[in-house]
Amino acid sequence: MSMTDAQILERYAREPAPLLPVLHAFHDRDGYLSEEALRVVADGLRIPIADLFGTVTFYHHFSRKPGGLHGKRVCTGPVCCRKGARELARSLGAETMPCSGRCDDPIPVLEGHTTLIGNTVSDLVHKPSPLPAPNPGGYQECVFAGIREEGRAGLAGYRKGGGYRALEKALAENDPEGLIRTVTESKLAGRGGAGFPTGRKWQAVRDAPGEPKTIICNADEGEPGCFKDRAIMDYDPHALIEGMALAAFATGATRGFIYLRYEYPETNDILAAAIGEAEAAGYLGDHFKLYLRRGAGAYICGEEGSLINSLEGKHPFPRNRPPFPVTHGFEDKPTVVNNVETLVSVPPILRHGAAWYRDLGLGEHAGTKIISLSGDVARPGNYEAPFGLPLHTLLHDWAGGPAVEGGTIQAVTMAGLSGGFLAGDDLNVTLDEPCIRARGSFLGAGGIMVFDSSRDMMAIAAEAMHFFAEESCGKCFPCRIGTQRLTERLTGAAGPRDKTAWLDEVADLGSTMKAVSACGLGIAAPLITESLVRYFPERIEQHCAS
Amino acid sequence: MSNPLKDMEKPDVIFCIGTNMTEAHPVAATRIKKALRNGAKLITADPRRIRLAKMADIYLPLRVGSDTALLLGMAHVIAREGLIDKAFMDARTTGGEAFLEHVKQFTPQWAESICGVPAEKIEQAAVLYGKAEKGAIFYTLGITEHICGVDNVQSLCNLVLMTGNVGREGTGINPMRGQNNIQGAGDSGAIPNNYVGFQPVEDPANQAKFAEAYGRTVDLERGITKVTALDLAGDKIQAMLIDGENTVVTDPDRKHCEKALRALEHLVVIDIFRNETTEFADVVLPATSWGETEGHFTNTERRIQRIRAAVPPAGQSKPDWWIINEIARRIGFQGFDFESARDVFNELCELSATYKGINWDIAEKGQHQWPIPYEGHPGTPRLHEEGFKNGRGVFKIINYRDPAEVVSEAFPIWLTTGRRLESYHSRTQTGRAHGIDYLLPEEVLEVHPDDVASWGLTDGGTARMSSSRGHVDIKVQANPRSPRGTVFASFCFNDTPVNILTGGGYDPVTHTAELKVCPVAVTPVSGSS
Amino acid sequence: MTKNPTEFSLTLDGKTVNFTPGETLYEVAQRHQKDIPTLCYDPRLESFGGCRLCVVRLEGAKNPVASCTTRAEAGMVVHTSTPDIETHRKTLLEMVLSENRELEVSPLRGYASQELTELSERYQARTGRFEGKQSGESRIDDTNPFILRDYDLCISCYRCVRVCAEEEGDYAISVMNRGFETQITTEFGGLLKDSDCTFCGQCVQTCPTGALADKKAMRYSETPGEIIKTRSICTYCGVGCSVDIMTKGEQIVGLQPAMDGPANEGALCIKGQFAYDFVQHEDRLTTPLVRGDDGELHEATWEEALDKAADGFKRVMRIHGRHAVYGVASGRTPIEGDYMMQRFIRAGFGTNYIDNCSRA
Structure with missing residues (x-):
């Protein structure tokens, strides 16, 4: 029996952050969001109807046409496009969607709440996402240490491998300050890309006045070429729950959200089941109530201000900072926003100690980073690398080098797309922020896409900028206009034909975007053009001449 | 208003009763919306599901004309729950004990039986207002246009006095004045009981003061109200000078009003347009309009503000003060030698207790809210901060009374009247503004959709609405804003003269007509669609 | 207890100035006559930080910061105009101009309608740079007699959306889509009259490009003569809103709210904003x-x-x-x-x- 309007509202209206689940419930029930449904939601949640309408149009996946939910959507991320995603979409008569985080598999196609994979229409099958391979370098792991254990996704399997031991110990010792101290000493920092020290963030929330406090797990893994959080959540969901429960204990938070990207429907089910188990076992409950919230297709919702606005049912523009979420987060109360990988790192750190974790890194560097490696390499996948590992080692020794025999790696992206390209001599970097930032890029969330010399970097850059333009929220001028103008210049749709003028405009747009954009999207997007100009000047010459 | 407009953003609980502020005072309502944005709670009492009702945290849908019952029930709960401000009552009020004793009998259940609002809602509203740190009450004609208008206002005062919600930022009892200068009209002494600045005519000292100022002794007895004057037209009253009022359309009981004007020996009307009232006049004198005239309006928060001429007068039109001055001179009255609006305003200020501290030049920037007792005084944005003008706030013992007319077999439906956002009074102005018709082309009778069906009406069809005084034909609009059994129309459109029906009674003290309650019958007009 | 003055002072273009806690850098700079350009700013609205024209250099911060959203803090060292900052401002204006159809619009369109034009002149921003797709789609289908919805001129500053929500409390208009496809809309993209719009005209008066415009006033765009504004008080209702009556010669051509009006602080309703033309109506009584x-x-x-x-x-x-x-x-x-x-x-x-x- 499908739920009535009233039942849907009744089910969610008393929970915090009700808008997204209410919209999904109507979307799932009706197959689209009808005008009548939106009016019911607006009345029920007391949201102005114009605002609600505008907000719904912001999300890629909310369909306003009957049956829209069930239409196929083909991933056209940078890697999938190289595999023929556009042709597949045409053959299927399907819509496209931005990178949906399965770059280590054939092309993913979303059909309702099922992910199919395949490079041609006849290949499409439903399969679980790939499990990370054992560490090829033999390095000790933190996040992936237990992920390959049999039955790990279930409570019993997780507990068998030592799961929830850290939480039980923390509760028994009842020393939240000490816990935070350990996290601080481990030098764990935000693994979503921003790299803010986790211990300091937790301490700030613990110290901030205002109740209730909130832990938000940012599982809106929207960065093209990033799929590490999916692997963690698919195979080790309780580790995330334990990490969040520890964060809650440390900070005094009593409620939490996992904000999961829309494109991971199977992950949604896995998390829901795990939360149910953890509640039944008493790890979650009134002391810390954890809610699963599903996004609806918007890259910007991975930005923490947008994410919080999205949860609150507002238009998902980024927020002005300061104030920061640690003091004014969800519902303006102190809030931790941490990435999946960050939170999952905490239980092992507490079990093995801060020094253990620090020492996992190479040389000066502390800890590990999951790299989502995809594109033209023999063995794409998620690898937990010690910080400081040479990129060359990852590409050639771990991942088997170029996918095509005798091919050469022309360029890689960094931070998914946000770090732009590295090429030439700069492929000799080590995987740590100081080294990569010195090359004008950054490691970020750890997505690396590899392109061999058969690839047209101009086309890839144009696609990348098009992605940023489509995902720009539209709040700030430099990003809204700049991503559009850069896209037009990269595709040749508009802009000067004279190379000097072309370079001049592209440089001016990029420089202003980097300097004054309101959030990371507009600041990062010009790294694409900057690095293209730096590494592939002859390609630009050719582009302007054609 | 006891408090300034900007205070409207400050309360933590707002109680709106008998005010359709988002339509009648839209800009004031924006301040309430801001207060709500800042976390204030709103209680709205209104028979109709108006915008303020939709915005409300607690909506009290009372039957028309039952306000005192609701307010007595609320007072009962506030007293019972111990939410009274004892210190305030002791220090600044009188009659409190008797009042608290009096309200013991008026349980919310009793109130529900009269006003139809569920007792639990009355409880909730009373507790919310009673607990407010800063509670503010706003009302308009929905409170005053009843035979018990004074009782309604007094009932609100009782709530204010028992909770101490007055004399502070974000509190108070705040009537929203309707017309642009209706406050100024009262301030100026254009009322039968007071000279300019609310100086009672019955006080011999005032009589002496004005005898000296005007060179003529004025009666010590207060005058009669306009309502009485119209009743006496053709009898004791034989001449009228009416300035800028379309009495025929805006007053209740239109037929009575027309008869009264026709009975006068001499009627002089000053206006900017010919209208239904000028058609009864012996002499019609063209006044300059807003936009052509210099002078002042005093607004609902007692702020005196300059209006200025932007264009020359239409044709030969003249300012109102000039016209009246000329008539007086020609009658042969002494002392009518005013040469400018400035002269008039300066005399007004000089003789007024409340405008004493200003004059034409000082009023230039509109900074002052009266009272301004002496020159250099900054004005008084908030009344009753130090104390009440007449000493202590007096609790009044109020009992519920039925409206003058109640529904019956012949007239089983409640009609209530009011304003619409897009039109102003009888539309002499808005009806002549380009574009307004796009939004409001004609008057409609708002009928609950279920009533439309059960009374055999059609949405968009025509209905005949009749009271004991007459009938009008009006277009029906199915509209869930109206509760079942109650219909709504405005009196804005002369071709749908709803005030033919109204006028069942008047408040005995103020002579304000019961325009908000009128039992009617509504029947379909056959052949309409 | 008086606070140590250095607790509430910062350095603004080399001078030590005081601030009140809670003030933004933009507000502090305004008080000191720094003419910082803005397009998304309306002093009545919550700071938004969209246009980025108001960025200033804050020593110690990696990037320039938006002065409208940055609260003043003791000891800050702020530069409101550096060569870099001015370059970014000019580039931003050139970007904005590149999405717009025309620059010269009648001042009768609205109170703030000249803001973009004036800034582009001040910065000598070049049109024709960054040319490409135009943004916004005009709603010629909305034939309401009051508000022109000429979204070809829209620069997505959202002042209209924000004034409708924050000042008017109507929430009638909102933002549809995202990025360059952003479009100002009503519920389900319909007409204003079918929305919660009350035609108060606030969106018109805050629009910095004239994209939203006073259709009634625009009837007099071609009427010769300078626009004279006369301060008065609205003639509808007891609130007493301050207005500026606009005239050309002896013709009333429109009306604008007075932003410093004590009762309304810039707000008006449909009657005050649009129902003024009874004054010069042919039905007026002109003789006794x-x-x-x-x-x-x-x-x-x-x-x-x-x-x-x-x-x-x-x-x-x-x-x-x-x-x-x-x-x-x-x-x-x-x-x-x-x-x-x-x-x-x-x-x-x-x-x-x-x-x-x-x-x-």
């Missing part, structure tokens, strides 16, 4: 009228009419006594008219037979 022997009203001179008016009152007073005359003052005329009416009755007839229309 006197009822003739035929029972009809006829045009008369002031002399005739005033004499007839006075004679009538004299006659009634003579025959029926002074208590037979009654005066009704208006709640709509200026207070000078009301005062004269009561003076006429009291000083003339010695009675208190005077009232006004407040009982209706």
